[in-house]
Amino acid sequence: MTVLEEPIKEVLTLRNYIDGEWVESEGELADVVNPATCRVIARIPISTRDEVNAAVEAAKKAFPEWRRTPPLARARCLFRLKQLMEEHFEELSRIQTMEHGKTIDESRGETRRGIENVEVATGIPSLMMGYNLEDIAAGIDEYLIRQPLGVFGIIPAFNFPFMVPLWFAPYAVATGNCVIIKPSPHVPISQVKLVELVDEAGFPPGVWNVVHGGGTVASHMLAHPDIKGFCFVGSTAVGKDIYRRCGETGKRVIAQCGAKNFLLVMPDADLERTIAACMTSFYGNTGQRCLSGANLVVVGEGLNEKEYSAFYSKVADAFVGAASKIRVGYGLDESVQMGPVQNRDRKERILGFIQKGVEEGARLTLDGRKIKLVGDWPHTCFLNPTVFEDITPDMTIGREEIFGPIASIMRARSFDEAMEMIHDNPYGNAASIFTSSGKWAREFQYRVECGNIGINIGIAAPMAFFPFSGMKNSFFGTLHGQGREAVRFFTESKVVIQRWF
Amino acid sequence: MEEPNVTASTIISFAKKLEEDSSRFYERLAEKFAENRETFLSFARESERNKELVARTYQETITDALEACFSFKGLNLNDYIVETTLTEDTRYSDGLTMAVQLEVKAGKFYSDVAERSKSLLATIPRAFREVAERRNGRKLRLKSLLDDTK
Numbered sequence: 001m002t003v004l005e006e007p008i009k010e011v012l013t014l015r016n017y018i019d020g021e022w023v024e025s026e027g028e029l030a031d032v033v034n035p036a037t038c039r040v041i042a043r044i045p046i047s048t049r050d051e052v053n054a055a056v057e058a059a060k061k062a063f064p065e066w067r068r069t070p071p072l073a074r075a076r077c078l079f080r081l082k083q084l085m086e087e088h089f090e091e092l093s094r095i096q097t098m099e100h101g102k103t104i105d106e107s108r109g110e111t112r113r114g115i116e117n118v119e120v121a122t123g124i125p126s127l128m129m130g131y132n133l134e135d136i137a138a139g140i141d142e143y144l145i146r147q148p149l150g151v152f153g154i155i156p157a158f159n160f161p162f163m164v165p166l167w168f169a170p171y172a173v174a175t176g177n178c179v180i181i182k183p184s185p186h187v188p189i190s191q192v193k194l195v196e197l198v199d200e201a202g203f204p205p206g207v208w209n210v211v212h213g214g215g216t217v218a219s220h221m222l223a224h225p226d227i228k229g230f231c232f233v234g235s236t237a238v239g240k241d242i243y244r245r246c247g248e249t250g251k252r253v254i255a256q257c258g259a260k261n262f263l264l265v266m267p268d269a270d271l272e273r274t275i276a277a278c279m280t281s282f283y284g285n286t287g288q289r290c291l292s293g294a295n296l297v298v299v300g301e302g303l304n305e306k307e308y309s310a311f312y313s314k315v316a317d318a319f320v321g322a323a324s325k326i327r328v329g330y331g332l333d334e335s336v337q338m339g340p341v342q343n344r345d346r347k348e349r350i351l352g353f354i355q356k357g358v359e360e361g362a363r364l365t366l367d368g369r370k371i372k373l374v375g376d377w378p379h380t381c382f383l384n385p386t387v388f389e390d391i392t393p394d395m396t397i398g399r400e401e402i403f404g405p406i407a408s409i410m411r412a413r414s415f416d417e418a419m420e421m422i423h424d425n426p427y428g429n430a431a432s433i434f435t436s437s438g439k440w441a442r443e444f445q446y447r448v449e450c451g452n453i454g455i456n457i458g459i460a461a462p463m464a465f466f467p468f469s470g471m472k473n474s475f476f477g478t479l480h481g482q483g484r485e486a487v488r489f490f491t492e493s494k495v496v497i498q499r500w501f
Numbered sequence: 502m503e504e505p506n507v508t509a510s511t512i513i514s515f516a517k518k519l520e521e522d523s524s525r526f527y528e529r530l531a532e533k534f535a536e537n538r539e540t541f542l543s544f545a546r547e548s549e550r551n552k553e554l555v556a557r558t559y560q561e562t563i564t565d566a567l568e569a570c571f572s573f574k575g576l577n578l579n580d581y582i583v584e585t586t587l588t589e590d591t592r593y594s595d596g597l598t599m600a601v602q603l604e605v606k607a608g609k610f611y612s613d614v615a616e617r618s619k620s621l622l623a624t625i626p627r628a629f630r631e632v633a634e635r636r637n638g639r640k641l642r643l644k645s646l647l648d649d650t651k
Binding site: 086089103104105108109112113273276279280322325326327334335336337461 | 506507508509510511514559560561562563564571572574620
């Protein structure tokens with residue numbers, strides 16, 4: 001076992017980044033803990049209301065000049081940022097592993113996806129263009145201009161500390177807005193490192209700000225009248241509340257929330273590749289992503305009872321066999337396939353779900369509470385992959401978002417029954433089907449009420465140039481993050497009708 | 502026998518070390534045997550380029566949404582390691598034999614990982630195939646040099 005060198009050597013004391021300056025907070029400090037080693041790696045301030053106000057003031061002050069900066073010049077700042085991110089690729093990735101726990105492959109993948117959003121946003125001179133039409137009436141022309149609005153707040157989740165703010169921030173600043181990011185207090189270091197690069201890339205002071213803290217800081221931001229809109233990624237309960245508050249105050253909002261994702265395995269699926277995709281889906285990022293598989297539905301469409309029983313056993317055995325071999329440990333060990341959950345409280349919550357599953361009569365086929373690690377690490381935040389069988393969709397573990405490395409294998413005798421299971425669930429973030437049949441694939445994508453659809457894909461993660469969708473209790477808002485929809489979200493459509501006498 | 506899954510990062514680190522070791526080996530070969538100094542040095546330089554190609558391709562295409570941690574099944578990396586220590590007693594033909602063995606194993610490694618990474622983004626297996634072809638080209642050249650010694 002070889003562990004890659006840790007880029008954080010001593011305990012960092014984090015500061016806010018306001019108006020192009022690193023500012024020490026007067027707020028209380030909280031610990032940031034590496035969940036694999038349980039060592040404190042940073043101290044983060046819980047910023048005060050005055051500090052939030054200062055960030056908003058700085059962003060507001062920077063906005064008029066920034067919006068007048070030609071889009072190409074704004075894009076050049078992003079080009080420089082992209083280059084710096086490439087140069088610091090490995091450091092950025094290892095920091096994610098240290099503060100979040102994910103494997104180094106996953107962190108590097110996250111860094112890449114973050115960079116891709118910056119790359120897409122550099123196309124803003126084309127993406128932001130409006131459109132026009134001559135002669136809508138005699139001698140009258142009409143055209144549409146996209147204009148920035150001002151200051152936006154970004155409140156990301158803990159599960160992708162580097163990437164999630166980049167679903168929004170590059171598009172916000174590319175379109176001429178200014179941003180205030182409040183990183184998750186559990187994983188704030190990635191955003192600090194990113195903003196060091198933002199600073200080096202030469203963004204004007206006040207365009208890109210970072211204010212640390214938890215719920216109280218988010219609440220100060222939401223109450224501020226000069227913030228025009230919010231991008232939030234996190235739980236459904238908080239997302240709903242933010243959506244409501246933004247509605248009351250007339251702010252725009254993208255609220256990407258919780259999930260309970262179903263993966264259907266049809267009898268004609270390529271089982272070997274399906275299982276490999278399922279391992280990434282259910283256990284990648286230790287199950288802590290809104291696109292993770294939660295319920296694996298073995299569908300018996302067209303099979304008689306005997307055939308279905310054999311098919312179910314084949315899928316379940318292969319799944320459990322593969323899950324039981326996943327190597328769990330510190331993500332900076334390159335041989336590791338799954339890291340710890342992000343903190344002790346999250347682990348406790350997941351343990352509660354496992355207990356609930358047992359109590360409700362589900363069969364615990366693979367018990368992840370029996371910890372087996374690569375390397376000698378404290379067990380505090382670790383769990384091994386868990387598999388439940390004999391689950392029904394009304395059981396707690398079949399219905400609620402767990403956000404951990406737990407898979408529930410379910411049975412559906414027909415495709416229609418599987419669709420009903422999905423639609424009875426309040427979430428609608430992602431769903432996948434594994435099949436060799438174009439007919440079933442088409443039927444699935446046509447009917448399923450979920451925003452991100454995988455066809456023989458375990459993690460239906462939209463690329464930066466597509467919107468990150470979501471439906472039902474998984475999304476509140478109209479436009480989504482990433483790509484063209486983000487450009488629309490961060491701009492107002494102004495229509496001009498023109499006639500010259 | 503249980504087939505282990507090897508992570509993408511393990512494969513990339515192995516490939517980088519393989520190229521570093523190969524580069525050093527050919528530099529030593531060039532120092533020791535003047536007969537084909539330029540050929541050996543060109544192989545050393547090519548290994549540096551191979552390393553860059555593999556590392557760059559990985560960095561530019563890695564994504565956490567594909568099966569990076571679960572693609573490389575059934576590989577035992579020890580199978581691709583060749584002893585390449587040159588001693589004072591190593592003869593020219595022994596050095597060439599070692600080099601051929603190195604290229605055979607390296608070529609096999611890159612072919613095997615190219616096959617297993619087909620489900621990842623297209624650039625990944627393409628990069629592996631490209632290096633496999635270069636290694637195969639070297640093997641043929643080295644075999645021809647070895648034949649000349651007989």
